[in-house]
Amino acid sequence: MRKTVDILGVHIDQITMADALTKAKKLLGEGGVSAIYTPNPEIIMAAYENEDFRAILNGADICTPDGIGVVYASRMLNHPVPERVPGFDLTCGLLEHISKTGEGVFLFGAKPGIAEIARANLEKKYPGLVVSGVHDGYFKEGDEPEIIRQINESGAKLLLVCLGAPKQEMWIHQHRAELNVSLCMGVGGSLDVFAGTVKRAPDLFIKLNLEWFYRLLKQPSRIGRFMALPKFILTVAKKK
DSSP: OOOEEEETTEEEEOOOHHHHHHHHHHHHTSSSOEEEEOOOHHHHHHHHTOHHHHHHHTTSSEEOOOSHHHHHHHHHTTOOOSSOOOHHHHHHHHHHHHHHHOOEEEEEESSTTHHHHHHHHHHHHSTTOEEEEEEOSOOOGGGHHHHHHHHHHHTOSEEEEESOTTHHHHHHHHHGGGOOOSEEEEOTTHHHHHHTSSOOOOHHHHHTTOHHHHHHHHOGGGHHHHTHHHHHHHHHHHHO
């Protein structure tokens, strides 16, 4: 039975990384098209302020607590999630899994050329991985039927949609019924990390839950986006 905590109206799974990976593997083998979203404080605040986006997140099969701020918020509400479950790490676990099962993955998003580099790097990192197809995230509405055709004809079971929130979740929701994949995941800038154009925080920062601080040090221009964290915590405190 799914156990969640309501954080500003968004149902976040009270789940460990190991359990999330086990469930994601199961979803890959089931019929229909499942969806996993990875809300951080910024995404939850956007959903709090947008009822339609909030409903889309709550329509997922799993919403992982992506960000230490989400963990702190759950503790404030006395319904703690066990740990952070970053979408990037969950994606890596799934890619390692399907590199052994032969199920394909389609990479969708990022700037032109990035998905191709990510594909080459991932195939080196996970020998046996089948990257069934790629498409960049720069497209017009009229291009979508062709993109969906490419995804479906690729035979991929896993679709990584990396368009940034809320666009990626809205895209999955809008086209879910048209897709032949088993599992869609909205995982933001993961393709840029896989391609090596964006560096992830060193392990020490990740272990200390300071990955957000490292990203701020590397990109000071993101300060506006990071202000969503204190706003998020204050809003949860007021709601409590």
